[in-house]
Amino acid sequence: MAIRPPISPGQWINSRAELLPMRPALTFQGTTWTYREFVEQIDRLAGALHAQGVRQGDRVGFLAFNHSMFLVALFATSKLGAIYVPLNFRLTGAELEFIINDAGVHTLIVGPDHQSVLEPVRGALKCQRFFGFGGHSEAWPDIAREMERATPVHAAAEMDPDDVAILIYTSGTTGRPKGSMMTVGNIWATMVNEMLMVDVLSTDTLLTYAPLFHVGGLNVLTMTTILKGAHVVLHQSFDPGQVIADIARYKVTLAFAVPAMLLFISQHPDFEKADMSTLRSVSVGGAPCPEPLLKLYNGRGIAVNQGYGLTETCAMASFLTPEWCWQKMGSVGKPPPLTQLRVIDATGEVITQPHARGEICVRGLNVTRGYWNRPDATRDALSEDGWLRTGDVGYFDEDGFYYICDRVKDMVITGGENVYPAEVESVLYEHPSIAEVAVIGEPDEKWGEAVTAVVALKPGTTLTLEQLQEHASQKLARYKIPRRMHIVPALPRNPTGKVLKYVLRDRFAKSAGGEKQ
Missing domain, CATH: 3.40.50.12780 (ANL, N-terminal domain)
Incomplete structure (x- = not known):
């Protein structure tokens, strides 16, 4: 018989509560739950989800700003052997519609700030159950009420290390988002x-x-x-x-x-x-x-x-x-x-x-x-x-x-030479006027691509292309020195803080603006 080590999130959260019941587990907006109290909330939500038909392998979606309910829902989903689908709260309704339907979400839990985002596409969502929390809405029944009336589920379903526990969708910067299948073993x-x-x-x-x-x-x-x-x-x-x-x-x-x-x-x-x-x-x-x-x-x-x-x-x-x-x-x-x-x-x-x-x-x-x-x-x-x-x-x-x-896709090829933007950016960041910088390639008739710096300045400072080039020339080969510069208020970033260079490329490839040389 295959051994199933008790390593699913639903299993080890029970172990924590048994070993350290009075230790503080989670603090959110001034309220602190001990591990015992935290698991009691998890068990109630697991019972509520089970009562709504969630079974092993089903998907439970969650859309909200960071909230204690996010973690409660994650562990409750795991206790049932179901798959948790955390959703990017910065996406539009249409973007969320694709992910929710692609994942085949059975039950969707949505915070009060994002219910309106989904309303235009709700009719197209294929979920079987919809719930809200943190506010009253007839269209989004409060999951807390279901938790109060449900029979708690404490024992966690057995899961193999290769069983999918969480689906996290990639940012989709080069196409449709893809759901990365994170297994129990991966998390462990x-x-x-x-x-x-x-x-x-x-x-x-x-x-x-x-x-x-x-x-x-x-x-x-x-x-x-x-x-x-x-x-x-x-x-x-x-x-x-x-x-x-x-x-x-x-x-x-x-x-x-x-x-x-x-x-x-x-x-x-x-x-x-x-x-x-x-x-x-x-x-x-x-x-x-x-x-x-x-x-x-x-x-x-x-x-x-x-x-x-x-x-x-x-x-x-x-x-x-x-x-x-x-x-x-x-x-x-x-x-x-x-x-x-x-x-x-x-x-x-x-x-x-x-x-x-x-x-x-x-x-x-x-x-x-x-x-x-x-x-x-x-x-x-x-x-x-x-x-x-x-x-x-x-x-x-x-x-x-x-x-x-x-x-690989961000590399700039200028005059047949490969330029890696990160190398140029590290040098430009040393300039005292620069708060943020991203280096991209802009189409150029002579060079194929022109090395281009998109810069956000520190308050009260100024910078010209000539000053930037003089600074860069001290540490970079001539072909790596930016030929163009654009000043912007701030760089576009995704939720992890990574600069969205495709946004910059799309923006500046279509314009003839910016200082050039």
Whole structure:
């Protein structure tokens, strides 16, 4: 008989409540639940979902800002052996319609701020049940009432490690979003990797303000903190001032952020005088952490863990510890224990020479099964022996540390030379006037593509193309120096903080604006 280890979220949350019933589990908007109270809420929602016909393998969708109900619904869904589908609250109704129907959501739970978003497309949704929470609406019956009348479900359904637990849809920047199938085993492996690399303690307090619908907000520390029986302080959305205040209020020890969030926190007027003495480390992903930010936070006694990952790797594919951040500046580190990395060339051959650039590939227990209803996309992304093609260009050095140069599709080819925007951006970020910068390729009759800098300036500063070029010329070859520049108020970003370069390309490819040379 096959052994089914009790590693599903619905199973291990019960273990936490039994071992640490009175330990604080979750704080949201001033209310704190112990692990016992947290599991009582989970059991009630599991009972309500079961009463509405949710069974093993069914999909339960959730759409709202960060909320305690998000985590309650995730664990309740797992207790039934069903599949959780967290939805991006920034999408339009039409975009959400595609994802909800593609996933085949049985029961949809929607917060009060997003019910109006779905109203125009509700008739096209194929869900069997619709519920709301946090407000009264006849069209969206309150799931809390169902929880009150339902018989709680405490025992968790048995699940195999290969059973899908969560469907997280990719951003769809190059086409329709795809549902990445995160299994029970994937989640477990990710948490083991993080516990080994970050050293999460049961006495820690994590502050979560990144969107939970995204793999970074959910899997980088939030789920791991709960597995350890530690305390999660959850914010509805990212507010730099509130982050600073709650670090002191709750004696926060851990946090996750993308570099843009760290930047905004550091620019808040309360940052300099804030008490951050309990904050042991911040884990950073989504983009490389610029050196000035690294120095700033290290100067406050805060260690910065850096990593690299994708939705398809359940967040973590590599990790750079604080001990190596200065010796290996710009590196994304090495793969954690349950993960492997390699680099391949354009023909698919494995590169064995350090510093030779190619496409990064990932294999490990944290790599997802593929894409929901998309066997074609799964075949394109995953090899038969489990290697995931990331679409990222990178290399490794003599010590086995990996570096990400850029996305394959973001590379600029100018005059026959390959230019990796991340390399140019890292130099431009050193200019004192630049707050944000993205480098793209613009169509050019002479060069094929012109290296172009899209810049957001710091308040009260100015910058000309000539000044930018003079700065870049000190560290970059001539063909890498931007030939054009556009000044914008801010760069467009997705919920994880990554710059949406396709938006910039679409915008500026159609215009003749910008300074040129």
